[in-house]
Amino acid sequence: MTLRLSSLTVCFVSTTKAQSEWKLAELAAAVGVSPRTVRYYVQRGLLPAPPFRGPDTVYGEEHLVRLKAIRVLQARFLPLDAIQAELARLSPEALRGLAEAELPTALLPPPVPPEPVLPPAVSIPGPSGGQAAAKGYQRWELAPGLELHLSNSADEKTRALAERMRALIEQAEGR
Incomplete structure (x- = not known):
């Protein structure tokens, strides 16, 4: 393709040759x-x-x-x-x-379940013991030595991410 603007000519050359060298x-x-x-x-x-x-x-x-x-x-x-x-x-x-x-x-991202369902979890009170519901955490042992902690105040997107992580671990362990 050639483009001419007054006295300036610009040529675009298309090459379909396969690349054989890379930086x-x-x-x-x-x-x-x-x-x-x-x-x-x-x-x-x-x-x-x-x-x-x-x-x-x-x-x-x-x-x-x-x-x-x-x-x-x-x-x-x-x-x-x-x-x-x-x-x-x-x-x-x-x-x-x-x-x-x-x-x-x-290696492909797993499909997101329609409604994440989290199993019963242990509630861990936050630092101010009286506000456990607002600042507490749910804890799951995903595998020996591997725990997942989820804040009770986490939004739905974060909860869905936690569910996906749990599902991946269960899938890997064949549960």
Whole structure:
């Protein structure tokens, strides 16, 4: 497309060529991680270091594929050491196949229940013992060593969030 304004000509060139090199921020955004995470993965050996060219340093297709594969393996709850071993074991074709796998639905936000129903909870009085109803808390033990405290004065949005958290824990534990 060409646009002519008096003596100024502006040309817009559209390229449909697939991108094969990314700056750090572009690569991180393409995969949904922070640039700091990418640098950390390079430091840990999960990603190969790119050829350093100062501010012109770019990451290639291999980095993108490995980052996507790391995300899939993290979704399967593998620790970084196990992910590193798995990446070293896989062939380039298997790595690409893993990177193209869909992320599990566990990473998608859960549906919000129509009416959050909170089970009976223990009421914990606030610091001014006489105003327990206004300043008290409800407490749930979600798992051994993990508790959820919800203020009695919390709004409906916060209560719905608490219910979603409880549902996720129950789903993960198979209750």
